[in-house]
Amino acid sequence: MGKCILTVDDSSTMRQMIVFTLKEAGFEILEAGDGVEALDRAKGQKLSLVITDVNMPRMDGITLVKELRALPEFRFTPILVLTTESGIDMKQKGKDAGATGWIVKPFSPEKLLEVVNKVL
Amino acid sequence: MSDPMEQFRNAFFEEATELADGMEATLLALDISAVETEDLHTIFRAAHSIKGNAGTFGFPAIAAFTHQLESVMDPVRQGVRPMTSELREQLLQGVDLIRSHLHNARQGEPLPPKDQQAQDLLVERIRNQEFGAVVPTPSAPSMPAASPSTATGFSIRFDAPRDAFRRGVNLERIFRDLGKLGSLQTWLDTSHLPGMGDLDPEDCHLAWDLRLETAACRTEVEEIFEFVAEGDNLRIAPLTPTDQVPPLGEILEAVAGVSPADVREALAQQKPLGELLVESGKVKPEAVSRALDQQQKKRSQTDAATLRVSTEKIDRLVNLVGELVITQAMLAQAAQQALASTGEEPLASALLQLDRQTRELQERVMGIRMVPVEMVFSRFPRMIHELGKQLGKDLELTLEGQATELDKTFIEMLVDPMTHLVRNAVDHGIETREERARTGKPVTGTIALRAYSRGGHIHIEVRDDGRGLDPERILRKAVERGLVPPETRPSDEELNLLIFEPGFSTAEQVSDVSGRGVGMDVVRQNIRTLGGRIEVDSQPGRGSTFRLILPLTLAILDGLTVRVADETFVFPLASVLESFQCLPDDVRTVKGDREVINLRGEFIPVIRLKRLLELGGDSDEGARARPLLVLVEAEGRRAAMSVDELLGQQQVVIKSLETHYRRVEGISGATILGDGRVALILDVPGILRLEAGAALARA
Numbered sequence: 055m056g057k058c059i060l061t062v063d064d065s066s067t068m069r070q071m072i073v074f075t076l077k078e079a080g081f082e083i084l085e086a087g088d089g090v091e092a093l094d095r096a097k098g099q100k101l102s103l104v105i106t107d108v109n110m111p112r113m114d115g116i117t118l119v120k121e122l123r124a125l126p127e128f129r130f131t132p133i134l135v136l137t138t139e140s141g142i143d144m145k146q147k148g149k150d151a152g153a154t155g156w157i158v159k160p161f162s163p164e165k166l167l168e169v170v171n172k173v174l
Numbered sequence: 175m176s177d178p179m180e181q182f183r184n185a186f187f188e189e190a191t192e193l194a195d196g197m198e199a200t201l202l203a204l205d206i207s208a209v210e211t212e213d214l215h216t217i218f219r220a221a222h223s224i225k226g227n228a229g230t231f232g233f234p235a236i237a238a239f240t241h242q243l244e245s246v247m248d249p250v251r252q253g254v255r256p257m258t259s260e261l262r263e264q265l266l267q268g269v270d271l272i273r274s275h276l277h278n279a280r281q282g283e284p285l286p287p288k289d290q291q292a293q294d295l296l297v298e299r300i301r302n303q304e305f306g307a308v309v310p311t312p313s314a315p316s317m318p319a320a321s322p323s324t325a326t327g328f329s330i331r332f333d334a335p336r337d338a339f340r341r342g343v344n345l346e347r348i349f350r351d352l353g354k355l356g357s358l359q360t361w362l363d364t365s366h367l368p369g370m371g372d373l374d375p376e377d378c379h380l381a382w383d384l385r386l387e388t389a390a391c392r393t394e395v396e397e398i399f400e401f402v403a404e405g406d407n408l409r410i411a412p413l414t415p416t417d418q419v420p421p422l423g424e425i426l427e428a429v430a431g432v433s434p435a436d437v438r439e440a441l442a443q444q445k446p447l448g449e450l451l452v453e454s455g456k457v458k459p460e461a462v463s464r465a466l467d468q469q470q471k472k473r474s475q476t477d478a479a480t481l482r483v484s485t486e487k488i489d490r491l492v493n494l495v496g497e498l499v500i501t502q503a504m505l506a507q508a509a510q511q512a513l514a515s516t517g518e519e520p521l522a523s524a525l526l527q528l529d530r531q532t533r534e535l536q537e538r539v540m541g542i543r544m545v546p547v548e549m550v551f552s553r554f555p556r557m558i559h560e561l562g563k564q565l566g567k568d569l570e571l572t573l574e575g576q577a578t579e580l581d582k583t584f585i586e587m588l589v590d591p592m593t594h595l596v597r598n599a600v601d602h603g604i605e606t607r608e609e610r611a612r613t614g615k616p617v618t619g620t621i622a623l624r625a626y627s628r629g630g631h632i633h634i635e636v637r638d639d640g641r642g643l644d645p646e647r648i649l650r651k652a653v654e655r656g657l658v659p660p661e662t663r664p665s666d667e668e669l670n671l672l673i674f675e676p677g678f679s680t681a682e683q684v685s686d687v688s689g690r691g692v693g694m695d696v697v698r699q700n701i702r703t704l705g706g707r708i709e710v711d712s713q714p715g716r717g718s719t720f721r722l723i724l725p726l727t728l729a730i731l732d733g734l735t736v737r738v739a740d741e742t743f744v745f746p747l748a749s750v751l752e753s754f755q756c757l758p759d760d761v762r763t764v765k766g767d768r769e770v771i772n773l774r775g776e777f778i779p780v781i782r783l784k785r786l787l788e789l790g791g792d793s794d795e796g797a798r799a800r801p802l803l804v805l806v807e808a809e810g811r812r813a814a815m816s817v818d819e820l821l822g823q824q825q826v827v828i829k830s831l832e833t834h835y836r837r838v839e840g841i842s843g844a845t846i847l848g849d850g851r852v853a854l855i856l857d858v859p860g861i862l863r864l865e866a867g868a869a870l871a872r873a
Contacts, residue, residue, distance in 0.1 A: 071182065123340070132342040154342040155401035160481060162189065163182065164226045172351070173344055173401070 057102035057174065058082040062092040062118065063136065064110045068159075072105060075163035076170070089113025093121055096128065103174060104133045105157070108144065116151045123152040132173040185482060186231045190276055193220040195552060198269045202555045206259050214251040215391060217265065221247060224272065235285065236275045239293060243268045246300045252389045266556070267296055326413060327356060328395055330384040333366075333407040338378040343402055345380075351398045356388030387413070406438065485582065488542050495539045496827040500846045502532040507849060540726075544579035547625040547634065550588050551576055554596055558621060561600045568607060568618040569600065578625035580632055584724060587704055588634070591697040595636040595720050596621060598693070603640030603718055613715070615639070631706075632726060637719040643712040645669045651678065670710045674698040676810050695810065702808075705731055705748050733826045733845075735853065736804065737819040739789035742853040744826055744845060749858040751805045751812070753820060761801060768869060771803065771814050778805070781815045781865045787840070808859040815861070828855065840864045 059081050063069045066087075073083045084099065086092035088110040096104070104122065108115040115135050122128040132154040137144045145156050157169050197220035200213050221244040228236035243265065249255040274289045285293065334345060352358050363381040367373070386395065392410060399408050448462035509525050551573050562569040580588075604610075604619035611617055622637040645666045652658040652672050672678060676695040701708050706724035725732060733744035734753070761771050761780055769780040780803065783789075803814040826845035831838060831854075842857035 074182070130339060130342050132344065149337075149341065149404075152337075152341050154344075162185075162223070162227055164223070172347060172398075173342070174347070 056080055056082050058084065058100065059103045059105060059170075060084045060086065060092060060096055060099070060101050062086045062089065062104065062106040062110070062115065064088055064107065068107070068136075071163070072166065075166050078163075079167055079170075081170075089115065089118035089121070092118055096122065097125075101128070101131055103170065104128075104131060105136065105170075106133065107136045108148075116147055119148065119151040119153045134169060134173065183231050186227050186233075187276055187280055188482065190224045190227060190236075190272070193224050194269050194272045194276070196220055197272075198266065198556055199552060201262050201265055201269070202559055204257065204262060206257060206262065209257045211251065211253070211391070214247065214257060215393070218244060218247040218251045221268075233275075233279050236272070236279060239268075239275065239297070240272065242297050242300060243272075251391075264296060264300060267292070271296065326389060327385070327387040328392065328410050329413055330386060330395070330411075331381070331409040332384065332399065332402075333381040334378045335402055335404055335407060336377050336379070338402060339376055345378075345402075348398055348402070352384065352386055352395070355390040355394060355398075356386055358387075359385040385413070483542075485543075488539075491539055492543065493829075495536050496829070497846075499532055499536050499827065500850070502528060504850045540730075541579075543582050545582050545585055546576060547578045547580050547585070547632075548573075548576035549585050550580075550592060551623050551625070553589070554592075554621075554623060557593070557596060558600065561597065565601065566607070567600065567604055569604065570618050570620050572620065572622045573624075574622065575625035578627055578632060580625075580724070581726065584632075584704055587700065588722075588724075591700045591722070592623075592634070592636065594693050594697050596623075599636055599638035599640065599718070599720075603638035603642075605641050609641075627726075632724045634722040634724070635719050636722075637717065639717040642714040642716055642718050643670050643673065643710070644714060648672055666712075667710075670712055673710070674708070702748055705746060707748055730825050731828050731845075731855065732823070733855065734804070734823055735821040735826075735847075736817040737821055738783045738787070738817050741789060742821065742847065742851065743783070743817075744853050744855045745804060745806065745815075746842075746855065746858065747823065749806050749808050751807050753802070753804045755800045755802050757800060773805070773814070779813050779865070781813050781861065783815050783817060783861075786861070786865055786868060806858050808862060811862055813862055813865070826853070826855070 059076055061069055061072045061076070061083060062085075063072070064087050069085055069087075073085060076083055081102075084095050084101075086095045089106075090112045092104070092106065093113070104118075106115040106118055113121075119133050119135065122131070122133060133152070135144075135148040135153045135156045136159055137148070137156050148156055154173050155169065157166060161169075197217050200216045200220075204210075204213055221240045225237050225240035225244055228234070228240060246261070247265075250257050250261070271285075271289060271293050275285055278285055284290075335341075335343075338345060349358065349360065361383040363383060364379070366379045366381060368379065373379075388395075392412075395410055396403070396408075402408070448457075448466065451457045452459050452462055506525055506529060509521065513522055554573075555571055558569050558571045561567075599621055600619075604621070605613070605615070607617050610619065620637075620639045622635070624633075624635040624637065626633050648669045649658065649663070652669070653660050655675075655678070657672060657675060657678075658664060674694050674697070678694065698708055701722055701724070704724055706722060709721040709723065710718065711721070712718035731744070732747040734747055734750050735742055735744050737743075756771060761769050763769050769782075770777045771780050801816050802818065802820065803816055804820075805812065805814050807813075826847075828843045829845060831841060831844050838854075840857055840860040840863075841854045842860065843855045844852050845855060847853050
């Protein structure tokens with residue numbers, strides 16, 4: 055079984071792009087449209103990586119990172135946040151919440167794979 | 175939603191086009207005698223990114239070609255090979271071929287044979303250079319300091335962040351990635367580990383000293399540490415032959431027991447480079463602040479986050495907001511009448527707020543369509559470079575106001591007219607070197623492009639410091655062509671405008687670059703299509719300025735609203751010359767039922783809109799004692815159109831008639847007025863054609 059990645063984004067276009075790129079690269083993918091759905095999906099799964107957007111309805115990405123880190127099985131799982139701002143601010147917020155790294159939007163499929171390979 | 179791969183491909187084309195543009199701009203800005211390493215990296219990265227993406231999205235031919243460009247740039251960016259002007263020309267040709275590749279791939283077609291041949295030739299030349307090039311020996315004085323024969327690379331001190339494990343950071347990966355850049359030696363420093371009693375096994379207390387021998391640049395190394403660098407826990411210093419020792423501070427920390435905090439404090443007292451240089455009088459403060467500005471600009475360029483959205487989506491949004499504005503206006507009008515009697519305060523203030531918010535919403539949404547004029551300007555450095563070479567003229571191009579924003583549609587439609595104006599300026603405006611020297615001008619001719627907004631319009635200027643327009647020559651030509659009656663002398667301004675007449679060219683020699691007698695009228699036509707106009711300032715011997723004046727957006731039109739019978743119509747203001755009331759005797763009938771008016775000695779056909787558009791209604795403008803006429807001009811023809819009433823001048827939001835109804839000859843669109851009624855926008859050239867057809871039918 056390949057490595058499984060959970061991708062969380064309320065934009066289906068963005069999700070499609072991520073899913074497409076990662077599947078091409080041989081990963082298995084789980085999808086969720088917001089933080090709440092993501093937590094639901096993640097429970098009981100063995101995930102190699104979580105990629106989450108920040109601005110989402112119901113539960114935002116930063117909260118999701120904190121919630122995941124609070125679960126024993128995701129304490130050390132790499133988590134990447136997608137941010138539209140390259141500002142230090144959002145990166146720091148992500149880090150403080152426990153995120154491993156970030157990808158600044160917009161990004162190319164190539165860049166996505168590059169960053170994924172950096173943390174896996 | 176269409177095929178996802180299709181979407182990615184579109185994104186790929188856009189990005190690759192931008193990368194090619196960037197590569198070209200960098201190449202052109204390159205000062206061969208003092209090349210910036212960062213520029214070389216930029217050029218390399220552009221080729222590299224296009225290659226990578228082309229591969230991902232299934233364009234192997236593009237990937238293969240860009241691979242060639244990438245491999246020729248690789249040794250150059252590493253300082254192993256020098257950048258030459260010859261190589262620059264080859265790479266510029268490469269950019270053209272990338273563009274051709276992209277253009278054809280978009281249509282699903284292979285590279286045309288002509289370009290394929292050019293590509294084969296270019297690749298061969300690049301290859302030959304690659305293998306046959308004389309690599310300067312390391313001792314050559316022209317070589318940059320980072321010479322490859324001695325060890326280049328970095329000494330790195332990395333204190334892992336305390337929370338590295340808890341954030342799921344893969345430290346091993348960092349060393350693996352560094353190892354890929356070259357040869358890596360590591361020394362683990364465990365001296366920060368607390369005693370067993372105080373140790374939280376989830377905290378990371380490890381640090382490393384690393385020695386990396388690599389040709390990679392600092393940025394590449396920094397990128398590997400991207401997620402773990404925070405402030406001062408990462409120090410990267412270049413390895414130099416003599417300086418392969420740790421920094422003084424570190425030795426002092428280790429040997430003399432100086433605390434890291436003290437070292438940091440001492441380091442913090444070091445002044446910024448700019449300050450030191452100013453104090454020693456090596457540089458002026460203004461120069462430092464300019465340099466800092468430039469640095470800041472570079473930074474913000476890389477920081478500007480963007481999002482690609484299809485124009486279709488935006489247009490739909492623009493339309494919807496246009497309708498919202500109208501609904502809001504209708505609501506406001508209705509409410510005003512209702513409120514006049516009841517006078518309810520809260521409702522009135524809420525409506526006022528709605529008015530403000532709708533207007534802001536409209537502005538913001540319109541703003542999405544706006545793109546910097548830089549997108550048109552950016553093609554000119556290359557063109558000027560080529561034209562200068564071709565015509566043997568020394569040229570300098572200055573660009574101003576590149577951040578001025580324009581509707582995206584304009585950007586595409588401005589390319590041709592501006593190209594024409596620039597070519598003309600270089601070819602006819604700027605004199606030969608000898609002539610300039612003779613008249614005491616600087617040998618280098620200047621072409622200046624400038625954009626700015628003024629009074630709800632965008633002005634774009636193409637200025638040259640050449641010989642200017644010659645009124646006498648224009649006059650001779652105009653008399654020859656019967657545009658000006660002999661023995662009259664129009665003002666210079668009027669004469670200058672004649673160059674926009676169809677078929678008017680004063681260039682005595684037709685050259686390859688411009689001057690085939692077509693052009694300036696097309697330029698004016700194009701600008702009019704955009705709802706704009708063009709002005710000329712020219713001083714003989716000093717140069718000319720062509721000024722394009724454009725509305726802020728295509729979705730809004732400056733219009734003259736008129737009433738004909740019971741209907742309201744809108745004339746695009748750009749095609750209206752004047753409006754006036756005439757005496758009944760001024761209009762004369764010729765050839766049966768054709769009417770003309772004698773306007774200052776010129777006979778102009780009169781078009782009765784009411785009859786032409788077959789409108790009913792009580793009023794008959796023909797019977798008016800003093801007919802009201804609007805003088806219009808389109809495609810070089812003039813006509814006076816009779817209307818019943820001039821209502822006013824206003825901006826209207828253009829709605830397509832075709833999408834809502836069908837195409838109607840003589841009407842270019844519709845708009846909704848403040849009171850909710852629909853007014854049709856007149857297509858002046860269409861009306862002229864319609865009248866010609868009707869006159870033929872009547873005859």
